[in-house]
Amino acid sequence: MAVEPGRGILAHQHANGTVRSYVALQKSETWIDALDFSNRPAALVQIAAEFEGWAPSLRTLILECDAEPTVRSIYALPVDHKWQRVPGVTLVGDAAHLMSPFAGEGANLAMYDGAELGKALCENRGDLEAALEKYEDALFPRSPFVARQTARNHVRFFGEHAPCSVVEMFAVH
Numbered sequence: 341m342a343v344e345p346g347r348g349i350l351a352h353q354h355a356n357g358t359v360r361s362y363v364a365l366q367k368s369e370t371w372i373d374a375l376d377f378s379n380r381p382a383a384l385v386q387i388a389a390e391f392e393g394w395a396p397s398l399r400t401l402i403l404e405c406d407a408e409p410t411v412r413s414i415y416a417l418p419v420d421h422k423w424q425r426v427p428g429v430t431l432v433g434d435a436a437h438l439m440s441p442f443a444g445e446g447a448n449l450a451m452y453d454g455a456e457l458g459k460a461l462c463e464n465r466g467d468l469e470a471a472l473e474k475y476e477d478a479l480f481p482r483s484p485f486v487a488r489q490t491a492r493n494h495v496r497f498f499g500e501h502a503p504c505s506v507v508e509m510f511a512v513h
């Protein structure tokens with residue numbers, strides 16, 4: 341993981357030896373929409389140019405990438421997002437609490453939500469509204485805890501104090 345304000349290169353190795361790399365850039369949607377992967381080498385050179393002066397081994401992760409690049413804009417709901425009960429309907433996972441991936445908890449929360457919803461339905465057989473109310477009563481305080489953590493990490497990774505703020509985070513935990 342190599343980061344500085346507004347940009348970073350993050351990579352991890354899979355069990356089969358392949359390396360998956362993520363490039364993070366704080367850019368406008370217009371800039372992102374203009375990336376043209378129909379000319380893949382040119383697009384990779386354009387992205388690597390954002391890391392001028394960085395270690396060649398890190399830029400290689402971009403320039404010699406042999407997978408199809410995928411652009412993923414990062415969206416997040418407000419940390420304390422909740423909604424009024426709607427009879428017969430509820431939300432799980434990202435639909436309920438979309439957050440940036442910098443705590444690595446979105447999929448964990450989605451699976452936990454599903455398990456909790458299933459449990460609430462089993463414990464309130466024949467009373468769907470009671471089950472959904474019970475599920476949401478626990479969901480609303482649970483999600484902001486992680487959403488706040490990931491929002492904090494987002495600033496640590498790409499804010500003005502990066503990379504020192506990331507080093508401090510790992511030194512504490």
Ligand SMILES: Cc1cc2nc3c(=O)[nH]c(=O)nc-3n(C[C@H](O)[C@H](O)[C@H](O)COP(=O)(O)OP(=O)(O)OC[C@H]3O[C@@H](n4cnc5c(N)ncnc54)[C@H](O)[C@@H]3O)c2cc1C
Nearest residue numbers: 362412432433434435440441443444445446447448449450
């Ligand atoms: C770069 C990145 C890294 C991440 N890293 C981690 C991590 O390390 N750990 C972690 O726990 N989480 C991580 N996450 C977050 C995690 O991927 C999500 O929180 C999780 O996938 C949410 O699951 P979900 O089922 O709620 O939504 P999704 O996974 O988005 O599933 C929703 C599904 O619904 C489908 N769909 C949408 N609209 C329709 C429609 N109209 N009809 C039918 N189907 C539809 C979509 O195609 C999709 O398959 C990361 C996310 C990103 C972007």
